[in-house]
Amino acid sequence: xxxxxxPKARLVAELKKLRDDPSDxxxxxxxxxxxxxxxxxxxFDQDGGFLLDVSMTGPAGTPYEGGVFQLACRLPPxxxxxxxxxxxxxxxxxxxxDSDGRICIPVLKEGNEPDRWNPVKCNIRSALxxxxxxxxxxxxxxxxxxDAARLLMENGAEFQRKAKEYTKMYAT
Numbered sequence: 001x002x003x004x005x006x007p008k009a010r011l012v013a014e015l016k017k018l019r020d021d022p023s024d025x026x027x028x029x030x031x032x033x034x035x036x037x038x039x040x041x042x043x044f045d046q047d048g049g050f051l052l053d054v055s056m057t058g059p060a061g062t063p064y065e066g067g068v069f070q071l072a073c074r075l076p077p078x079x080x081x082x083x084x085x086x087x088x089x090x091x092x093x094x095x096x097x098d099s100d101g102r103i104c105i106p107v108l109k110e111g112n113e114p115d116r117w118n119p120v121k122c123n124i125r126s127a128l129x130x131x132x133x134x135x136x137x138x139x140x141x142x143x144x145x146x147d148a149a150r151l152l153m154e155n156g157a158e159f160q161r162k163a164k165e166y167t168k169m170y171a172t
Contacts, residue, residue, distance in 0.1 A: 006079050014124050025057040025106045048077035059136040067171030083108050083117035087094035093166035095140045095149035104135050104144040
């Protein structure tokens with residue numbers, strides 16, 4: 001098993017906070033442990049990244065309401081300098097998410113722009129909260145799924161219908 005450069009104290013503190021005071025609609029736990037794990041058990045991948053499982057409920061008043069979405073989160077060996085890698089395992093119809101589960105949101109990207117990952121200001125909890133907020137507030141001007149973005153801008157009611165259909169089929 002590979003060793004990791006992830007600061008263990010920060011990781012334990014973040015996992016404890018996620019467990020004891022979870023973000024609204026978001027549960028997160030170390031891979032290969034029970035969701036109520038104390039965070040003392042660590043599973044690293046072959047490259048030294050730390051793996052987390054995430055369960056996220058769709059925000060109320062959105063076409064994702066009532067859905068439970070599964071996500072995978074990998075903290076790279078140089079976390080928290082680098083952002084977590086997060087992807088949806090559950091299919092979701094959304095302009096900022098593609099069929100492979102990738103998510104287009106600034107907090108998951110490195111760079112100096114204000115909304116991008118900043119290891120001093122950001123953590124797992126804040127990144128996951130922003131992803132959930134993206135479900136409520138899609139950004140069709142920076143899409144991964146151009147067809148979903150176009151539909152949202154041209155026919156919001158049809159976009160809502162299709163997103164609800166995906167939620168019912170895949171996230172319940």
